[in-house]
Amino acid sequence: MNTRLTRFAALGAAAVLSLGATAGASAQGDQTITMIAAGYTPDMQPYFDQLSTAFEAANPGINVDVQVVSWNDIDQKVSTLVQTQQLPDIVNLNSFAGYAADDLLYTSDQIVTPEVLADIVPAFMDKTKYNGTSYAVPDLASDRLFFYNKDILDKAGVTAPPTTWTELKDAAAKIKATQPDVIPLALPLGPEEAQAEFAEWAGGNGGFYFQDGKWVINSQENVDTLNFLKSLVDAGYTQPSPATTNRTDGAFPLFAQGKAAMMNGAIFFPGELAKANSTVNFGTAPTPAADGKSSVTLGVEDYFFAFKKEGNQEAVQKFLSFLYQPDNYAGFLKAAGGFLPATKSAGAAMGSDPALKPFIDVLPSAIFYPSDQASWDATKGAIQTTIGTAVQGADPKSVLDQIQAVATGQ
Numbered sequence: 403m404n405t406r407l408t409r410f411a412a413l414g415a416a417a418v419l420s421l422g423a424t425a426g427a428s429a430q431g432d433q434t435i436t437m438i439a440a441g442y443t444p445d446m447q448p449y450f451d452q453l454s455t456a457f458e459a460a461n462p463g464i465n466v467d468v469q470v471v472s473w474n475d476i477d478q479k480v481s482t483l484v485q486t487q488q489l490p491d492i493v494n495l496n497s498f499a500g501y502a503a504d505d506l507l508y509t510s511d512q513i514v515t516p517e518v519l520a521d522i523v524p525a526f527m528d529k530t531k532y533n534g535t536s537y538a539v540p541d542l543a544s545d546r547l548f549f550y551n552k553d554i555l556d557k558a559g560v561t562a563p564p565t566t567w568t569e570l571k572d573a574a575a576k577i578k579a580t581q582p583d584v585i586p587l588a589l590p591l592g593p594e595e596a597q598a599e600f601a602e603w604a605g606g607n608g609g610f611y612f613q614d615g616k617w618v619i620n621s622q623e624n625v626d627t628l629n630f631l632k633s634l635v636d637a638g639y640t641q642p643s644p645a646t647t648n649r650t651d652g653a654f655p656l657f658a659q660g661k662a663a664m665m666n667g668a669i670f671f672p673g674e675l676a677k678a679n680s681t682v683n684f685g686t687a688p689t690p691a692a693d694g695k696s697s698v699t700l701g702v703e704d705y706f707f708a709f710k711k712e713g714n715q716e717a718v719q720k721f722l723s724f725l726y727q728p729d730n731y732a733g734f735l736k737a738a739g740g741f742l743p744a745t746k747s748a749g750a751a752m753g754s755d756p757a758l759k760p761f762i763d764v765l766p767s768a769i770f771y772p773s774d775q776a777s778w779d780a781t782k783g784a785i786q787t788t789i790g791t792a793v794q795g796a797d798p799k800s801v802l803d804q805i806q807a808v809a810t811g812q
Contacts, residue, residue: 449737538705591790594648605698606691612772628798645790701768
């Protein structure tokens with residue numbers, strides 16, 4: 403996923419309002435609101451098309467135009483629209499603080515009804531704040547586990563999934579020795595989701611991006627994490643080019659086809675395997691941690707937020723509140739491919755699902771992106787485009803120093 407690399411303070415709320423009351427007035431006098439939505443699965447556009455049709459039937463005079471954009475392109479898409487003052491009304495994305503810092507967004511209580519807000523899981527709402535004020539509403543959440551091919555591990559004589567980095571290296575060596583055509587670990591550090599993959603490994607070494615109120619990207623823990631991952635690459639325990647391997651079109655097919663033995667995967671991973679007609683006999687476990695450290699899971703939540711434009715607030719609130727109606731929200735979760743729901747009511751309805759239990763069990767160890775920091779968008783983009791180079795020739799400390807400079811603006 404690309405991201406915007408600068409903030410847009412020059413726009414300001416006044417400039418936003420100066421765009422006029424077009425919030426989308428059509429030739430027939432109807433109002434049109436636009437939405438840029440994340441492409442979780444190919445089912446998202448059909449879902450939003452059907453939802454918009456149902457909403458328009460229930461709300462004459464308001465039209466909704468939803469464009470679903472892939473995760474590879476959505477950050478840059480939204481960034482470009484903001485830069486060119488073609489603001490969408492609603493965005494579905496995984497970060498918002500930079501726009502909130504520029505006073506471009508409505509607060510969360512302006513974009514959904516009180517009833518919807520009361521139904522959102524409180525822990526998820528905590529991540530929607532910038533400077534103490536909530537500017538977004540969570541749409542869904544996920545966390546991650548370590549997926550492994552049981553048959554490959556069995557054939558290698560590995561009797562249990564690795565829990566430490568030492569055990570991981572030992573398992574990888576045994577797999578390589580017994581099944582030379584198998585990749586022991588699929589490591590996606592390409593631009594699609596490098597920030598997630600690195601966070602999972604760094605968190606298991608006591609590192610992360612932002613801790614105790616400050617950016618710690620170039621910490622010793624993070625340097626050591628990159629050196630460990632580099633040692634796996636150098637030993638031939640990963641696919642040849644982690645820096646250019648994305649999860650969706652790179653690492654996932656390797657695992658789904660039985661060509662890779664282990665990889666990190668999110669809550670939607672089993673559903674993706676089923677859709678790919680994969681016959682892999684897989685298991686799940688917490689991601690291996692550094693020796694003597696505790697495993698973590700990366701908790702991720704995405705959001706709906708809305709740009710302030712003259713005349714659009716009421717229509718925005720009506721549409722998003724319509725989306726959160728139980729049946730409509732269930733359809734959203736289904737189209738998205740299987741995530742933890744953001745509402746208490748949906749969570750209660752899905753809590754008995756055995757497929758969700760392992761992911762729910764690791765939630766207490768979850769770490770979350772610092773999406774409430776205004777520089778996170780730019781920082782995330784720098785991680786996505788450069789972190790992989792540190793395991794393929796670039797100096798890990800130098801790479802992390804460069805990303806730290808982006809985060810701190812120095």
